Amino acid sequence: MRKLVFPFLALSFLSVHCFGWTHLSGNTFGWKQKKLTFYVNTANCTLSENELFAIIDRALAAWNGIPSTDLELVRSSTPATDGDAELRAGTATQVPLVVCSTHLADYSQDPNAILGFMPFSQIDSEGYINYSGLVLNAEVGSAAEISTLSASEVELVVGHEIGHVLGLGHSADSDALMYFQLNKTFLLITQDDMDGITQLYPRNEFLAGAFGCSSVHQRETRLPVHGLLGFFLFTALVIVAARKKFSIEPLPEPGE
Amino acid sequence: MGSNLEQRFSVPSQFTNRVSQIQGLVGIQRRFELSKKTSFHPEIFTLIPWRSGYDGTTKTFTTHFGLKLDKEIFSSLHLNVGPGLLWESHLSTGNYIEVNNGLGTSTFYTPARWTQVFLFTVGGGFEWWVASKLSFQLGLIVPDIADSNRRRFHGVLNLGILL
Numbered sequence: 001m002r003k004l005v006f007p008f009l010a011l012s013f014l015s016v017h018c019f020g021w022t023h024l025s026g027n028t029f030g031w032k033q034k035k036l037t038f039y040v041n042t043a044n045c046t047l048s049e050n051e052l053f054a055i056i057d058r059a060l061a062a063w064n065g066i067p068s069t070d071l072e073l074v075r076s077s078t079p080a081t082d083g084d085a086e087l088r089a090g091t092a093t094q095v096p097l098v099v100c101s102t103h104l105a106d107y108s109q110d111p112n113a114i115l116g117f118m119p120f121s122q123i124d125s126e127g128y129i130n131y132s133g134l135v136l137n138a139e140v141g142s143a144a145e146i147s148t149l150s151a152s153e154v155e156l157v158v159g160h161e162i163g164h165v166l167g168l169g170h171s172a173d174s175d176a177l178m179y180f181q182l183n184k185t186f187l188l189i190t191q192d193d194m195d196g197i198t199q200l201y202p203r204n205e206f207l208a209g210a211f212g213c214s215s216v217h218q219r220e221t222r223l224p225v226h227g228l229l230g231f232f233l234f235t236a237l238v239i240v241a242a243r244k245k246f247s248i249e250p251l252p253e254p255g256e
Numbered sequence: 257m258g259s260n261l262e263q264r265f266s267v268p269s270q271f272t273n274r275v276s277q278i279q280g281l282v283g284i285q286r287r288f289e290l291s292k293k294t295s296f297h298p299e300i301f302t303l304i305p306w307r308s309g310y311d312g313t314t315k316t317f318t319t320h321f322g323l324k325l326d327k328e329i330f331s332s333l334h335l336n337v338g339p340g341l342l343w344e345s346h347l348s349t350g351n352y353i354e355v356n357n358g359l360g361t362s363t364f365y366t367p368a369r370w371t372q373v374f375l376f377t378v379g380g381g382f383e384w385w386v387a388s389k390l391s392f393q394l395g396l397i398v399p400d401i402a403d404s405n406r407r408r409f410h411g412v413l414n415l416g417i418l419l
Binding site for chain 2: 020021022023024025026027028061064065066067068169170171172180195198199202203204205206227231235238239242243
């Protein structure tokens with residue numbers, strides 16, 4: 001039997017970026033639910049219901065595509081009954097809520113500059129977000145009204161604002177979706193965005209709630225010692241069993 | 257937290273080129289021979305966290321444990337495949353940061369928290385022995401292989417030195 005040890009130097013294509021993610025608050029754990037439903041009120045929107053739903057679905061799918069988080073985002077299949085007025089008043093029960101506003105001055109926003117924004121984020125005593133939403137500019141005639149943009153540009157706006165709804169702040173990484181400038185042509189969740197959202201919604205397949213069996217996302221930060229011990233014990237057993245199964249005999253030396 | 261129109265339509269020149277970056281892994285692999293042409297390779301790799309940081313208060317460490325079964329195809333070419341465990345550790349010490357908000361600046365935060373992520377993976381690849389003590393490996397590490405939306409392919413190119 002030959003025992004070989006390999007030290008490796010490797011170049012990896014795992015992406016790395018300048019680190020810049022932030023959160024809206026220093027002590028938030030994001031939303032409490034693992035499966036978060038976005039409610040969409042299509043009233044006042046300058047895009048058709050189908051267009052708006054398709055854009056929101058693509059933006060949610062982008063955030064759902066991160067393997068290191070246990071968050072699942074879905075859109076309510078029916079339009080929300082809560083709207084712009086309820087969101088502003090803080091009385092909306094269908095949250096997070098997506099609305100279109102025809103009067104951005106209600107939110108003290110400039111309709112000629114702001115495409116969309118996240119006006120509120122409330123955090124409860126446990127550190128969970130329990131109230132938020134995003135507003136799209138539907139003020140006809142304004143320079144930043146969303147129907148003047150392409151679908152992929154609106155998707156970028158919605159994707160960025162969903163990041164805020166989930167608890168992310170702006171990033172200092174110019175590649176990130178959460179960078180303050182939308183300096184991109186299509187929606188792309190970068191490694192920096194993934195790292196920021198992973199801090200809020202980490203996925204740990206060793207601990208309780210793994211494999212989708214829990215409705216509350218993981219906020220346990222300790223090392224899963226038992227899980228790791230089990231993994232390494234399993235490795236040792238595989239080695240022992242394989243060596244017995246194959247009845248290893250010493251290999252002949254070269255030249256024999 | 258708004259999406260600013262003027263900023264959206266004027267992309268500064270420094271943002272027009274996006275360069276893919278690579279980073280270094282170091283690792284060790286132990287080979288247990290099961291037969292003349294088959295062996296078992298437990299391995300551990302860790303990414304060197306040399307990210308350039310905005311404020312230096314947060315770090316991400318990535319380690320992968322692999323359990324690979326190796327099969328010799330030709331005398332210098334081997335195929336390997338097996339499960340693994342990806343461990344991401346996000347460490348941040350807590351800070352507040354003034355970040356550009358488009359129209360001004362806003363205060364954002366990094367939490368004081370150490371977050372662990374453990375994901376089961378499937379990996380595989382080829383190993384090409386170019387000399388008796390030197391090999392190249394080209395491989396893939398895939399978390400969430402059964403989920404088409406979350407599945408990610410991490411490519412790894414190894415230079416192996418036999419001790």
